[in-house]
Amino acid sequence: MNEMTEPGYHYAVMRRAIERIDAAGGAALSLDDLAAEMNMSPAHFQRLFSRWVGVSPKRYQQYLTLGHARALMRERFTTLEAADAVGLSGSGRLHDLFVRWEAMSPGEFARRGAGLTIAYGFFPSPFGEALAMGTDKGLCGLAFTDETGREAALADMTARWPEARVVEAPERLAPLVEAAFAQKGEARLHLIGGPFQIKVWEALLGVPSGQVTTYSEIARAVGHPTAVRAVGTAVGRNPISWLIPCHRALRKSGGLGGYHWGLPVKRAMLAWEAARADARA
Template structure:
């Protein structure tokens, strides 16, 4: 398995390739041309793609098209009741990852983090540079900085707990980050949010990797079928991106909707998971 540094580098290549593919307006780019655009040899470019996602650049371009999201809606839409019955280990859910989570009490949430020490650090990830935050109980924040920059991501996340104390301590946070990105071991989460938000995030945890659902399906599942807009807001406020898979929530039409850390990151996550799901199934 490639190291975090390697996968972070690979995502940087993928991100530049996404921009080039988008600029082509849906016209497929041959390997030689795309590799040249990335200032790489075709063989090296092919290896980078294979290490990162397990499929060829030609195949991966198909996953990056806007039509891929609509295909997911047709072929891999999941009802959350069925997904929940599978459990977190079902349908390739982050491979062998065992996930435990705890929500802060309403009183703790109302205190806006007062008396809480949150440690943070920046780490390479499959989707570029990532900001991770943790309390003594587990990972409480995960953000991707490629589109926003580090300072903006840190300000955004810190504003969610304005009364907390923050300390940069990548060494203490690192063990909590390793499990979600490697897909093995135990990932501990400490969720900080209002009760309605916690319900939405719990529903998101039921969506298997490689599948998607809709905002309206989430609203129905948590018992608030008319609260689609509020569900969308709660999805956008998910503090632990990727691990709580808000990128798997789409609009009914198959449109991607928004993504707090940038649509290129959401598209890359869906393509990465879709390609891996197909590779495992094949």
């Protein structure tokens, strides 16, 4: 089997490894023990892990310590500028992935998805099973099911656009999902939300990978500096997790804050991005 052409296998190994490292709660795990739990030789596991993350399993464990979020706030805090973060430029870059988005008009949002056909499917990902949803314009939803289960995640997402026609058609979404998690190529997004929500999501797209910001910084970036609570709500309602990086929004204190699909997923995403950023430096 060629792991580089078998994303299901590749992601399943990474998900299990991340879960195991996260469950250790900061305790060091040896390469031999981790590899044995993945049913691999130490050399093969280290090679596969390092290819995906960019650093060794030992180095990666340091990014999942309880103090990692506070370290990010000290060392990689981003001050968002409204002109840059909410410029309606329609493009952004996440590593080697080019993200192009189109926002729904307020009138379309008011119709609650009426006239839209939304395809959905379940896919393996490095952060657990993902539920992907999309229109003919691009991905409009990306959720993670490990904490909630498939049925609850699908009900949560479809309730956001109650008048839309929802059909199971994973083949329509597979190329976009593969690009999203392989971090190469282009991912098209269709932002379906209210005007304020879309401004917040666009601001999130302005936070570079490997860096973090705060809810108050996002509020300033969208021109509503006192609306921190409303910003937090909009961040929590982000329908396209990972690609619209709500996981990069932290509390001023350096606390992780919440995450709609589970804090273990948020920790893994932040650790993955920080490790990749350091590997590229």
